[in-house]
Amino acid sequence: MEVLARLAAAAADPAEAKNIAAAGSAGFAYGLAAIGPGIGIGIIFGNAIEAMARQPEAAGMVRTTMFLGIAFTEALALIGFVVFILLKYA
C-alpha cells in the first residue's frame, strides 16, 4: 500500500512520473534483451554436447566454436545492458 501511495504521489509530479516510467522501461528492456541470449546459449550448448557425444574426437573443435558462439550471443545481452545504462544514467 505504501508503494502504491508513493506511486500515486509521484504521478502528481509529471517529471517524477517520467523518471519512474523511464527507469521501469529501461529495466524491462534490459530484461527482455537478456532472454534471447539465454535461449541462444542453451541451444548452442545443447547442440555442442550432442556433437561431442557423437564425435568425441572432434570435441576440441566443437568447444572452440561453441565458446566463440556463446561469446557472440552474449554480445546481444551486452548491447541491451549498454542501452539500459545509457537510457537510465547518461
Add this chain to the structure above:
Amino acid sequence: MTSDQPSPFTTGLSGPAPEMSVSRDLVKRGLLVLPLLCLVAGVIWGMNGAYSCAFAVVLVLLNFLLAALIMAWTAPISLALMMGASLFGYLARLGLIFLAVIVVKDFSWVSLQALGCTIIVTHLGLLFWELKYISASLAFPGLKPGKQESSPVQP
C-alpha cells in the same frame, strides 16, 4: 539416446582446454589494442573517456577469461555440469558487469557513453578478430602443424 552412447551426466572431456587458448588470444589482442582504443576515446570524450575506455576493456577481457575458466574447470568433470555452469555463469557474469558499472558510474572519471561504446566495440571487435583466426585454423590446419591437437598416426 541409445544405451551404448555415453551419458553427458557422467562423461567429462579430458585433454587441453581450447577455450583457454582462445581467451588468452583475446586478452593478448585486447591488451594490444588498448592504447589505440584509449587514444580514440580520449580524442572523442577527453581524459574521462580514455579512463572509461581502459576500464571497459579490462571488464570485457575479464569477462572472457572468466567464461573460459568456468568452461575449462567444469569440462573434465561432466558435460552436463559444463552446460549448467556456463548458463548460470552467463547470468553471474552479466550481474558482475552490471555491478562493476553501477559501482563506478558516479565516479568523476567515468564517461558512460565511452564506457558503453567501448564495451560493445571491444567485445565484438575482439571476437571477429579471433573468429578470423579460428576460421583460418579450421580451414587450413596444415598451416599450423604445431598447434594441432590430433595424435600422430602410428606406423
